Every structure is written in C-alpha cells, then in structure tokens.
Amino acid sequence: MTTDFLSLDELHCKVHALLETLYPNRDTDELTKACLDAIGPRQNKDVVAPERLWSEKDSLLITYGNSVREAGHKPLDTLQNFLHDNLQNVFSAVHVLPFFPHSSDDGFAVIDYTQVDPELGDWDDINALSHDFKLMADLVINHVSSQSLWFRNYQYGKDPGRGYFVEADPNYDLSNVVRPRTSPLLRKTETAEGIKHVWCTFSHDQVDVDFRNEQVLLEYLRIIGRYLDEGAQWIRLDAVAFLWKELGTNCIHLPQTHDVVKLVRLLTEYKNAHALLISETNVPNRENLTYFGNSNEAHIIYNFSLPPLVIHALLAGDCSYLKSWMMSMPPSPVGCTYLNFTASHDGIGLRPAEGLLSDGELQQMLGTLESFGGRISTRTDAEGNEKPYEANIALFDAFKGTYNGTDKWQVERLICSQTIMLAVEGIPAFYIHTLFATPNDEDKLEATGHNRSINRRNWSLSDLQARIDEPGGPGQRVFDELRRLIRLRSHQPAFHPNATQFTLHIRPEIFAFWRQSMRRTQSIFCIYNLSDQPQEVSLSDLNLISTETWFDLISDQPITDLYGKITLSPYQALWLTNYNEPL
Known part of the structure; x- marks a missing residue:
C-alpha cells in the first residue's frame, strides 16, 4: 500500500514511531517535521494500486553513463542518442550507474551527491533521459x-x-x-x-557514514528529494544491508537498518506515489528476502541467487539446483516484486548461492569460469579465512562452453540464459554488455588491476556499431534476438511481474515452469533445453487444455498435436501459450 492511502496525520504517526525507535533521545516531533522538510514538496498525490506499479511492459537496462563513447560528445548525450535510436521501444527503464563526481570504484565512492560528473554531462542530460525512460539512480547510502x-x-x-x-x-x-x-x-x-x-x-x-546521527539521515533524505526532483523515479539503495553499526553485533541486517528502509519508503512514496525503492543486498537468499519487510520496505529486491544458479545450470546441463531454488521462492508480497538479472557491473555474487549449491558444485563452476578467462574475488570470514565472494567475467564468456570445455554453442547459451530471465516472476534487468555479447575486457583489467574491470568495457560508438551490425556475428545475433524477445514479452499478461508461477518437473536437462496471468486469460509454459544435445519433451506431460489453440511465442509455430512430442535443439527455449495479442 502506498502512503497515498494514508492521511497526513497517519503518515506523521508512522514516521514518528520509526524515529522514536531509531533516535530515542531526540525530540521526535521536531525530527519528524525535519524529515518531511528534507524530502521536499510533494510531486503528486496519485493513488497507485499495487498491481499497477509495474507490468509485463517493464524491463530495465543497466549501464554506466560512459559505456558508449563518441569523440566530441558528452557520454550522456551519446548514451541517450544510442538508446533513442536502438532501445527506446524495447526498455521502459534505464539504470544509469553512479553518475556523480567520484574518487574510485567506478562511481561508488561519491564525492558530491548533488552534482553530475562533468566528464559525463550535467543534470539536464539526466533529466532528458528521464523523459524517455523511467530512470533509476543510485543512492550510495552506506x-x-x-x-x-x-x-x-x-x-x-x-x-x-x-x-x-x-x-x-x-x-x-x-x-x-x-x-x-x-x-x-x-x-x-x-x-x-x-x-x-x-x-x-x-x-x-x-x-x-554513521546513521546513529540523525543529521546523516536528513542529509540522505535531501539527496533522495533532489533525485526525484531531477527526474529519477526508481531509487536503488546500494549496499544498504551494512547501513547501521552497533559494536558487539555482526553489523549486517540490523533491525535499525530495516527501520531506516521503512522510513525511506514512507517518505519517498509521500513525495511521489510512483517512486520505487530497490534494495541491493548481495547476501544469501533468505537474508535478501527480508528486505520486502511486511510490504513496507523495498518495493523491489534484486534476485541475487538467479545469476549463479542459471550459470551453473547451463554449464552443468542440469537444472536440479535451479529448480529446487525456484520451488522454494515465495511469491513476492503485495506491492513488491523481484528484479531478475544474470549480469551486472559487479561480478556474479557467490554468497547468494550459499546453501543452494554444494561446495563441490560451486568449485567446479568457478574452475570452469576461470578456464574461460574469469577471475575470482574473495572476502574474509569471521575466522579470518578467505572465501570466494564473486566471479568476475563477462557473461558472454561465461558461456564459452560447459564443464566439458569450450564448444560452438556460446551464443545459444547466452540467449537461453536471457530467455529464462525474461520469463521468471519479476522485472527483467539487462546489463548493457549482455546485449552486445561483449567479451572479457582483458586490457582494462590489466590497466586497472581490479577484477571487476573485466566486465566494464567502454565501447566507442563506431566499434559498437560495427559489432552489432556485423552480419552473422555474435553481437548482431544477440542484439537482434534479445530486442525481439523483450518486445515479445511486453505483450504477454502472463509475464506480469506478479503473475502466478509454478515449477514443472520433467528431467534435469529440461528446465520448465508455468506462468498464468492475473486475470487467468493467458497461460505460458516456459521450457528450456539446458544441454548441448537435442532433447525430446512429451506435450502430454504439460496437460495443455485441449479446447484451446496453442502455439510457441518464440518461433510463432502452432502446436498441432497436444499429445505428441517436441524435440528441442541445444539451448532452445519454448514459450507455449494459448493467447495471442498482435504486436
């Protein structure tokens, strides 16, 4: 429920109660007023029903402001022009990674939250992007x-x-x-x-920063208000799990952290009923789910377990671990959903695979990724031991082969992984380099010495255009097919982020699940061959309703025998549906 269903007195009451818990020795009446002043004047007073916060038409592009460059032009201008020409009718939202003056970590060490990095552009460029897309901005809050x-x-x-x-x-x-x-x-x-x-x-x-000081809270509320005023609609809470520190604790996911997220949601919705909070918490799956709260914390949480499990399934040719995880995932609460992704500006997080992949399976996957040019970053645990934290590799190169070595199916595996992501409950998010089948950037890795640089290439516009225009090349094949699939998805009500999802059981090489639209007008059976061998599927196992007409959305081929068999080529995907809306 958004705060637009609350009276101003009720909003004051809720904010007051959270502040009283967080800052018991402060004047809570005065601090409540200060919080409302900090977030700034309301932008709208709409009433937004939870199921209308997003739809099957929503998909997100993740990019740096300078991922595409052109000599003589501001990078944000070049980015906007490229998106306008190639992706405006594909994506509904764009996440521009930190675009502020910074000193390290490609933007995540922010010097000034109130300015746009002049090497990228200015606030007018950011605002212009927000007119073409819903804009996600990073609140580097920790x-x-x-x-x-x-x-x-x-x-x-x-x-x-x-x-x-x-x-x-x-x-x-x-x-x-x-x-x-x-x-x-x-x-x-x-x-x-x-x-x-x-x-x-x-x-x-x-x-x-120290959120035990209420002045820090007020600073960040002012920053959120500025972002919303400049056109951002989605606010990503970076590394929010570590926000509150108390000596004697593990300083992660503390109750006060969750209370700050609740407070930020209340005030953000108060300012703009369409604004959404996204929590970025690269942690084990059960911990990650807590950021939904009671439908009163993040609207959207990153589905951090999806990337390592999809990659494992395609390298192993076995969906057993991916299927077990999907069966255990709860439907998102009312007014909440998942953000599905398989690649990002960071590496492939490994903590979200804890308790989901066995140690043996994890080590085999990491060894294979290293053989494909990847690097493994580590963290230190409580005992002082170094443990794998993330795998750093371009997603395209993660699919160079399988556990049996490299082969000819790299493009097909990449497209299969994205076709899975597009169909899973939630909103799909694409890292820009996945669209181009960008390989590992060994030169940037060597230049910076940072493992994450391997997947943070900066394309010149001419080189990028040549890659996506090369007839039959991997860039063209992936770019064209992913744009087609994203557009296709946007017309299917069964792919609404909150539509019903049910896992199917066929065999390890075949990953399958069923989606049903919220009004039950459409069913889609999503079926994937995760192996490098043809696989046969008996349609009788799906129990397709015989009185309806079925066809495959991806190939646009009708299903003529509901009791027959279909042979899937290596890494082929099917979206079998009983519904057709003209594109």
Whole structure:
C-alpha cells in the first residue's frame, strides 16, 4: 500500500514511531517535521494500486553513463542518442550507474551527491533521459568518498561532516563483523581531535557514514528529494544491508537498518506515489528476502541467487539446483516484486548461492569460469579465512562452453540464459554488455588491476556499431534476438511481474515452469533445453487444455498435436501459450 492511502496525520504517526525507535533521545516531533522538510514538496498525490506499479511492459537496462563513447560528445548525450535510436521501444527503464563526481570504484565512492560528473554531462542530460525512460539512480547510502566535503570537514571538526562517520577502537574485537572485502576494516585518520580510526566496509576510500546521527539521515533524505526532483523515479539503495553499526553485533541486517528502509519508503512514496525503492543486498537468499519487510520496505529486491544458479545450470546441463531454488521462492508480497538479472557491473555474487549449491558444485563452476578467462574475488570470514565472494567475467564468456570445455554453442547459451530471465516472476534487468555479447575486457583489467574491470568495457560508438551490425556475428545475433524477445514479452499478461508461477518437473536437462496471468486469460509454459544435445519433451506431460489453440511465442509455430512430442535443439527455449495479442 502506498502512503497515498494514508492521511497526513497517519503518515506523521508512522514516521514518528520509526524515529522514536531509531533516535530515542531526540525530540521526535521536531525530527519528524525535519524529515518531511528534507524530502521536499510533494510531486503528486496519485493513488497507485499495487498491481499497477509495474507490468509485463517493464524491463530495465543497466549501464554506466560512459559505456558508449563518441569523440566530441558528452557520454550522456551519446548514451541517450544510442538508446533513442536502438532501445527506446524495447526498455521502459534505464539504470544509469553512479553518475556523480567520484574518487574510485567506478562511481561508488561519491564525492558530491548533488552534482553530475562533468566528464559525463550535467543534470539536464539526466533529466532528458528521464523523459524517455523511467530512470533509476543510485543512492550510495552506506559510505562516501574520503575526498568528499563531509569527510574533509570531519577531519577538521567542521559542519557538515562532524559526527558523520563511524569510529571504533582498533583494540576492540571486530572479527564478527560481516563484510565483503579482505582489506582492514578500520582506517587510521588524522583529525583535529587527534588520530581516529574510521569504519570502511568496502575500501579505505569509501568511508562509512554513521546513521546513529540523525543529521546523516536528513542529509540522505535531501539527496533522495533532489533525485526525484531531477527526474529519477526508481531509487536503488546500494549496499544498504551494512547501513547501521552497533559494536558487539555482526553489523549486517540490523533491525535499525530495516527501520531506516521503512522510513525511506514512507517518505519517498509521500513525495511521489510512483517512486520505487530497490534494495541491493548481495547476501544469501533468505537474508535478501527480508528486505520486502511486511510490504513496507523495498518495493523491489534484486534476485541475487538467479545469476549463479542459471550459470551453473547451463554449464552443468542440469537444472536440479535451479529448480529446487525456484520451488522454494515465495511469491513476492503485495506491492513488491523481484528484479531478475544474470549480469551486472559487479561480478556474479557467490554468497547468494550459499546453501543452494554444494561446495563441490560451486568449485567446479568457478574452475570452469576461470578456464574461460574469469577471475575470482574473495572476502574474509569471521575466522579470518578467505572465501570466494564473486566471479568476475563477462557473461558472454561465461558461456564459452560447459564443464566439458569450450564448444560452438556460446551464443545459444547466452540467449537461453536471457530467455529464462525474461520469463521468471519479476522485472527483467539487462546489463548493457549482455546485449552486445561483449567479451572479457582483458586490457582494462590489466590497466586497472581490479577484477571487476573485466566486465566494464567502454565501447566507442563506431566499434559498437560495427559489432552489432556485423552480419552473422555474435553481437548482431544477440542484439537482434534479445530486442525481439523483450518486445515479445511486453505483450504477454502472463509475464506480469506478479503473475502466478509454478515449477514443472520433467528431467534435469529440461528446465520448465508455468506462468498464468492475473486475470487467468493467458497461460505460458516456459521450457528450456539446458544441454548441448537435442532433447525430446512429451506435450502430454504439460496437460495443455485441449479446447484451446496453442502455439510457441518464440518461433510463432502452432502446436498441432497436444499429445505428441517436441524435440528441442541445444539451448532452445519454448514459450507455449494459448493467447495471442498482435504486436
């Protein structure tokens, strides 16, 4: 339910209650008013029914502002022109990864949240993108750059910044703190008050802010208000799981973190009823699901277990682990949904596969990805051991072959993986390099020394155009087919993000599930051959209703014998349906 169903008094009451829990020693009446002032004036007073927050027409493109470059042009201009010419009628939403001045991590060490990186463009360019697409912006909420004004002021004991950062005694036992890196947690820092040790979950250039200080909360509410005013509609809460720190705890998923997310949702919906919060929590599946709350935290959560399980299934030719996970996944709550993806600017997260893939299966998958040119990044666990955290590889090269080695089916495996993602419950999200079948960027990896650079290529527009125009080349084949499939999906009510999903049981080489539209006007049986051999499927196993006409959406071929058999080529997908809406 959105806050538009609440009276202003009810909104005040809910905000007040959360603030009273988070900041019990503050004047909560005054702080409630300050929060409403910080988020800024309302943009609309619409009433949005939960099922209308998104539809089968929604799909998301993930890109850096400079993923495509052209000499003499601002990167954001080049990006907008490319999207307008090639993808405007394909994607409904675009996630432009952090586009702010930054000092490291390709944007995730933000120097100034209020400015667009001048090397990319300006706020007018961001606003122009928001007119063509729903725009997702990153709220890097856990940390800021060590070169930010806040951190410099902290060092000099000035406002704003004084009291904004988490300090800890280096002699305190912090070994139980969960974090995704191997670097030391604390950074030694000179300040006007002497040497301090500040908390750095990710790197010493990314210093964690202290939400125990209510002024930090107000700063981020102002930033959210600015993003919404500049045209962003979807707000991605980056690394939000680590937000609240309490000594003596593991400092991840703390109750206060969930309360901050609830508070942000209330205030964001108050400002704009169409605005959506997306939580980015690269953690084991059960932990990730908690960010739905009671339909009062994130509207959308990343489906982090999907990438490693889809990749495993296609490398192994076996859907057993993928199917078991899908059977265990709950339908998303009312007013919530999943964001499905198989590749991103980061690597393939491995923590979300914990408890889902056996150690043996995980090691075999990682060894295969390394043989295809991938790298493995690690984290340090509570015992001080290094453990695999993510696999860094371009998705196209992750599908160079199978556990048996490289083969000729690389393009087919990539398309199959995306066809799975398009059909699973939720909203599909495509990393821009998947569309082009971009291979590993070994040159950028060598230049930066950072594993994640392998999948963060910057294309020149001319080189990219040549790749997607090359007749019969992998770039053209993938680009054309994925655009066709995304458009095809957008006309199927059974692919509404909240439509019913039911897992089917055929055999390990065949992954299959059923989707039914919310008004029960359409069924789609999604069937995938995950192997490099032809596979036969008996249609009688699907129990297709004999009084209806069935056909395959992907090939546009009718099903003439509902009790016969279909042979699927290696990595072929079928979307069998009883419904046809002209494109």
